Amino acid sequence: MQLPDATRRSFDCRRPQLTCIVGRTPEIYCYRRDSSVTYQFLDSYRDELFAAYKRYNIVSLQDSVVEFDGFNSLQFVYRCCSRAREDEAIKLKLDPLIHDLINSTSVDVKIALGNLFLYRDAGLFDFASERIATAQYEASRYEPTFAERRFFFYLSVCWEKLYNFWDRIGDLLWLCLELPLKENRVYFSRVIQELEQRCGRSEHFQPLRQFHETNYQEITNRARIDVVHYQQTDTAFFWDWLTNSTDREGIHRIHEWRDSQPDVLKLQNQLALIGFGHAGRLIAECT
Numbered sequence: 043m044q045l046p047d048a049t050r051r052s053f054d055c056r057r058p059q060l061t062c063i064v065g066r067t068p069e070i071y072c073y074r075r076d077s078s079v080t081y082q083f084l085d086s087y088r089d090e091l092f093a094a095y096k097r098y099n100i101v102s103l104q105d106s107v108v109e110f111d112g113f114n115s116l117q118f119v120y121r122c123c124s125r126a127r128e129d130e131a132i133k134l135k136l137d138p139l140i141h142d143l144i145n146s147t148s149v150d151v152k153i154a155l156g157n158l159f160l161y162r163d164a165g166l167f168d169f170a171s172e173r174i175a176t177a178q179y180e181a182s183r184y185e186p187t188f189a190e191r192r193f194f195f196y197l198s199v200c201w202e203k204l205y206n207f208w209d210r211i212g213d214l215l216w217l218c219l220e221l222p223l224k225e226n227r228v229y230f231s232r233v234i235q236e237l238e239q240r241c242g243r244s245e246h247f248q249p250l251r252q253f254h255e256t257n258y259q260e261i262t263n264r265a266r267i268d269v270v271h272y273q274q275t276d277t278a279f280f281w282d283w284l285t286n287s288t289d290r291e292g293i294h295r296i297h298e299w300r301d302s303q304p305d306v307l308k309l310q311n312q313l314a315l316i317g318f319g320h321a322g323r324l325i326a327e328c329t
Contacts, residue, residue, distance in 0.1 A: 094160045095152070098308065102152035103144040103318060110319045115144050119214075122322035125329040126218040136217055143210045143318075151207060151311050154200035158304040161193040166300065181287040186276075194276035198269045200307050205266035207314050208258060211321050218325045230254065231263075237324075246324040253317055262310060 103115040110118040212230035286292030
């Protein structure tokens with residue numbers, strides 16, 4: 043498509059600023075590629091986030107320290123799926139799926155989890171101690187900070203990304219084991235049901251089934267359903283606080299719940315990485 047000269051200049055990536063044509067007058071946005079202030083902020087944020095990864099030992103499948111049977115994640119899954127990759131049609135779908143699982147979905151969980159710890163450490167509102175007293179009643183005071191708003195944003199994201207991770211594990215098992223499910227009906231739960239008859243006695247299937255019946259159904263999928271179909275975590279939390287604002291025991295309960303969420307999700311991430319290993323070994327065993 044041919045663009046007018048003025049418009050084409052506006053999208054020239056060699057220019058040191060972004061411009062927008064409004065009528066006939068180009069307006070320069072405040073962002074400049076050579077802005078030291080912008081890079082100082084991003085560098086500082088990156089350093090703090092990476093420090094949180096190290097402090098809390100947060101990892102993803104992309105990290106070299108994560109190994110399965112002496113191999114990194116990519117080497118491991120390629121070895122396990124070698125038989126399936128011999129089929130060119132399967133390989134065309136499988137390789138992008140593996141990339142998405144290792145380099146995108148698992149990394150997204152790590153980023154969200156790191157931010158949860160980062161913002162919790164930055165200081166969430168201490169509504170368990172902050173009280174409002176009148177002649178009629180005493181109640182908790184809650185004024186969410188910037189850190190708190192970001193904390194709940196990443197809490198919702200982390201649950202969704204963990205669900206995505208297990209959904210990709212289901213895709214991996216379905217594709218490599220050629221399960222009789224239509225592509226648009228492939229979910230982790232359906233895959234586990236299909237594998238029950240075929241691999242039910244496998245030592246690598248049993249941990250996946252156990253996870254599905256406990257953590258997945260009761261925690262990961264339940265949290266994902268609430269966030270996607272009902273309420274974001276900050277909304278649910280606010281109404282829980284409002285309902286319990288005059289109840290000290292209730293306030294302490296939801297205060298502890300909020301502050302415990304990064305640790306809960308860190309455990310779920312560890313279970314996801316372990317599940318990746320079991321899924322790979324199950325594929326190698328059954329192909």
